[in-house]
Amino acid sequence: MPPPADQKTAPLPRNQKIAPLLRQPEASDGAAVWQLVSECAPLDRNSMYCNLLQCDHFADTSIIAEHDGDIIGWISAYIVPNEPDTLFIWQVAVAERARGTGLASRMLRGLLDRAACAGVTSLKTTITDDNEASWALFRRFAAAQGAPLEREAHFRRDEHFAGRHATEHMVTIGPFGAEKKAAA
Ligand SMILES: CC(C)(COP(=O)(O)OP(=O)(O)OC[C@H]1O[C@@H](n2cnc3c(N)ncnc32)[C@H](O)[C@@H]1OP(=O)(O)O)[C@@H](O)C(=O)NCCC(=O)NCCS
Numbered sequence: 001m002p003p004p005a006d007q008k009t010a011p012l013p014r015n016q017k018i019a020p021l022l023r024q025p026e027a028s029d030g031a032a033v034w035q036l037v038s039e040c041a042p043l044d045r046n047s048m049y050c051n052l053l054q055c056d057h058f059a060d061t062s063i064i065a066e067h068d069g070d071i072i073g074w075i076s077a078y079i080v081p082n083e084p085d086t087l088f089i090w091q092v093a094v095a096e097r098a099r100g101t102g103l104a105s106r107m108l109r110g111l112l113d114r115a116a117c118a119g120v121t122s123l124k125t126t127i128t129d130d131n132e133a134s135w136a137l138f139r140r141f142a143a144a145q146g147a148p149l150e151r152e153a154h155f156r157r158d159e160h161f162a163g164r165h166a167t168e169h170m171v172t173i174g175p176f177g178a179e180k181k182a183a184a
Pocket residue numbers: 040041042043091092093094095098099100101102103104105106131132133134136137138140
């Protein structure tokens with residue numbers, strides 16, 4: 001039986017382990033993923049069609065966290081074209097009530113453990129200067145992997161965003177080895 005509506009918005013207990021199901025997305029998850037991303041500022045809200053394509057075409061490298069039938073976590077990612085050893089993390093979203101429980105970190109590790117990521121030795125993502133939670137997540141992840149983290153301005157405010165979006169810094173974590181991945 002699904003939980004009552006008010007229970008869905010209550011924070012999940014901090015410092016208490018919850019065990020959401022981590023799984024590959026399916027096309028039928030697209031609308032719920034779109035809803036979660038919409039509720040996770042400052043993420044850009046993509047079209048629902050974009051999330052649908054991610055759930056369908058990028059299912060092997062994307063991950064959903066499900067708790068009591070609700071999607072409470074999501075990472076969209078893909079292997080960079082012409083860079084088969086690099087996983088690019090597109091968006092990470094954790095429902096507000098589930099934050100601080102280590103869920104984003106667990107989803108990242110879950111992705112790297114996938115067969116589709118067997119050849120991955122580096123991870124890339126882009127982060128704006130002001131997204132503290134994102135910096136904390138990826139710094140923590142790099143430390144857990146024992147891997148270096150490098151950053152440099154990549155998509156720039158004026159050159160690439162016509163002044164409408166803060167500069168996105170390309171963050172590269174790696175290379176990391178197979179034994180490090182398993183131990184993290
Ligand atoms: C960023 C986000 C995905 C983190 O999810 P999460 O499940 O709470 O992250 P975790 O619990 O795995 O935390 C990982 C590390 O980051 C730290 N962290 C998480 N949120 C933080 C915050 N707001 N400020 C400072 N540190 C934070 C945690 O303390 C943890 O480090 P620790 O293990 O040393 O304590 C989540 O806050 C979110 O969805 N934010 C809105 C969308 C967004 O900005 N996404 C960024 C995309 S990369």
